[in-house]
Amino acid sequence: MFSIGDFARLGLVSVRMLRHYDAIGLLRPAHVDPVTGYRSYQAAQLSRLNRIVAIKDLGFTLEQVRAILDEKVSAEELHGMVRLRRAQLEAQISADLARLRGVEARLRTIEREGHMRTAEVVLKSVSPIRVAELSARAASYEGEDIGPVIQPLFAQICGRVEAASVRIIGPGLAYYQEESDGSVMVHACLPVSVPPGPYDFDVVDLPGIETAATIIHHGSMEQVGPTFQALAHWIEENGFRSRALAREISLHCPENPDEWVTELQIEVTPA
Known part of the structure; x- marks a missing residue:
């Protein structure tokens, strides 16, 4: 048998913790x-x-333990619980990092106030275009809601168009439609020249x-925040009002997102 001090050292816990487990009946001394x-x-x-320490460290209360x-x-069931908890923690970390990146981007926008790129705005007409399209709903137009939806959509539409041997004739684009409940329909598109057919994607004009x-x-x-806000300042300063959410044209989309080049297009009319 081992004293409480020796048992604590062997179990990599504190004596105080063992006394607490004894007091609540979770681990009685022999x-x-x-x-x-x-x-x-x-x-x-x-x-x-x-088992007590492993389950507690998964986030369960001692009563739940x-x-x-x-x-x-069993050990197998504990491994399953660990895998589930790991997935939950990874998702939480990913969400927290995305939120942090959003805060940092918002701070950069604040820092650039008064130095908007309004001189770079171009007013032009945009021709109709036929696209292969996949759509999904995002909770809102906020970046943390749009990103997890639009990225898989583009991967899927690229794969499906390639599998259908349909030729892509221009850069990919995204557009958005606000719904009455505040959610947003996200559309990932690739320009094509084929007629509508029995594809596993939509062909839309x-x-x-x-x-x-x-x-x-x-x-x-x-x-993208500062760029959108420069566009907003230009629209207001030049006597226009926007009519819809922006289209986003992916002019250059390498593996490194920092090297992306995207044209933002907002339909406007005289105010």
């Missing part, structure tokens, strides 16, 4: 001296201690835009 009150533990009890242990969870205020954005779309 023996308690009736005179001194000294606690003693057996090596076999390390198995339960390992007790319930799980009472169900005699996008109407032309008589008057579009356009600007070129360089870099990741996570950093």
Whole structure:
């Protein structure tokens, strides 16, 4: 048998923690001296201690740990719980990093106030275009909602168009439609010249835009805020109002997002 100090060291926990587990009935000592009150533990009890610590570190309360242990969870089941928790933590980390990048981008936008790129805005007409298209719904127009939707859509439409042996005749583009509930329909498109047919994607004719205020954005779309705001300032200063969400034309889309080149197009009319 081992003293509480030795057992704590072997189990890589604190004596205070073992006393707490004893107090709540989660891990009782194998023996308690009736005179001194000294606690003693057996090596076999390390198995339960390992399970307690592993399940607790997955984010469960001690009461939940007790319930799980009472169900005699196997090592295989614990591995399954770890895999699930890892996926949850990775998703949370990804969301937190995206939120941090959004804050940093917003700060850069604030820093550039008063130095907007309004001189780079070009007013032009946009011709109608036929596209192969896949669509999905995003919770909102915020970057953290759009990104996880648009990126898989483009990967899917590229794969499906290639599998159908349909020739792409121009740069990919995205456009968005606001829904009455505040969500946004996201459309990932590739220009094609084929008639509508039995494809596993839609073939859609996008109407032309008589008057579009356009600007070129360089870099990741996570950093598009200042470019959008320069476009907004130009639209207001030149007596126009916007009529729809922007189209985004992917003029250059290498593997490194910092090297992307995207044209933003917003339909405008005189105010």
